[in-house]
Amino acid sequence: MSQKELNYILKVLEEGSFSKAAEKLYISQPSLSEYIKRTEKRIGTPLLNRQANTVSLTEAGKIFVESERNIVRQRENTQRQINDLIHLDCGQVTIGVSVFRCKQFLTRIISIFKEKYPKVDVLIEEDVTENLVYYAEQSITDFSIVLLPTNIKSLNSVWLFDEKIVVAVAKNHYFIQNNILPVSFTRPFPPVDFSLFKNDNFISMKPGIELKKYFFNLCQHYGFSPRVVIETKSHEIAATLAGVGLGITIIPEYYAERDISSNQSLCYYHLEKGIEPRQVGLVYSSKKALSHAAAAFKDILVSEIRSKNDSQYKE
Known part of the structure; x- marks a missing residue:
């Protein structure tokens, strides 16, 4: 029965004739x-009792x-x-991200998004880049924030910012104490x-973390095999260990800038020109359209990061 058929029958009942x-x-x-007779013929039984002064539903009519x-x-x-x-009065968006990126900028973006769309739930899948790429490819996450490029054809990617890597050296290192390297806070x-x-x-970072690959590629570029004495999953731990003189490490410049405001146990140095910065972006499956919630979050994320000119976001 169409909406029109139902309205016609209800109007007859309401008016009584x-x-x-x-x-x-x-x-x-x-x-x-x-029109109503055709409907009854299609159903196979009368829907209305037609009496002299009134009209009522048959038992079949009541059910129907x-x-x-x-x-x-x-x-x-x-x-x-x-x-x-469509109007984001409900919904859900799932974002894949590393713990570091979450601290670096995602928590702030979530706050902005929730202020605008308070009824949309935001879920976070925290993991390393390799797994985050897989999550995006399989649509486990709406999108993941990873290092680019992924070289996976089934993923769309959006560049967010370039990230420089710095070398962290204890301030009491031989090269600094003997003025081979300048003090750099x-x-x-x-x-x-x-x-x-x-x-x-x-x-060094532990296996599975992209900075480990970057580190070994860097050493290969400079023609030596590094003597790694400690591995960790944390930039903070790596910097802390370097600060007490246990070794040299490399970390994203964002962490260095945050660290120097409260700690001067480390000196930081940029890599020479010619060493490309890392590209940070988001990836999502090309086989499935983003939901309205995910598309809105992506737009806010891209807009906020690209418009932010300080070093917390881009170089």
């Missing part, structure tokens, strides 16, 4: 009668009208839910020839 219902519906009485009312209510509820999603950090440290101990 076909003539009055036809008048309210702005159609002729014969047309209304014929109630069923159609439920269908209409369900249809309206479905449309209402869809409208809520503030930006702009001076450049350093990374091969100077080929005989030093190193603190």
Whole structure:
């Protein structure tokens, strides 16, 4: 039964006669009668008791009208839910991100998003880049914040910012104490020839963390094999260990800038020109359109980061 058929039957019941219902519906009485007869023929049984002074539903009519009312209510509820999603009065967005990126900028973006869309839930999947890329590819996350490029054709990517890597050296290191390297607590950090440290101990990230790959590629570029004495998953721990002289480490410049405000146990140096910074971006599956909630979050994330000119976000 269509919405029109249901409305016609209900109007006849409301007015108590076909003539009055036809008048309210702005159609002729014969047309209304014929329309309802066609409906009854299609159903296979009368839906209305036609008496001299009144009209009522048959038992079949009662069942059918109630069923159609439920269908209409369900249809309206479905449309209402869809409208809520479109207008972000409900919904959910799942973001893949490393612990470091979450601290670096994502918590602030979530706060901005929730202020604008308080009824949308934000879920976070924290993991290393390799897994985050997989989550995006499989649509486990709406999108993941990772290092670019991924070289995966089934993923769309959006560049966010370039990230420089700095070398962290204890301030009591031989090179600093003997003026081979300048004391460097503030930006702009001076450049350093990374091969100077080929005989030093190193603190590295653990396997699965992209900075470890970057570190070993860097050492290969400078023609030496590093002597790694400690591995960790944390930039903070790596910097702390370097600060007490246990080895040289490399960390994102964002962490260095945050660290120097409260700690001067380390000196920081930029890598020489020619060493490309890392690209940070977001990736999401090209096989599935972003939900309205995910698209709105992506737009806020990209806008906020690209418009932020301080070093917390971009170099």
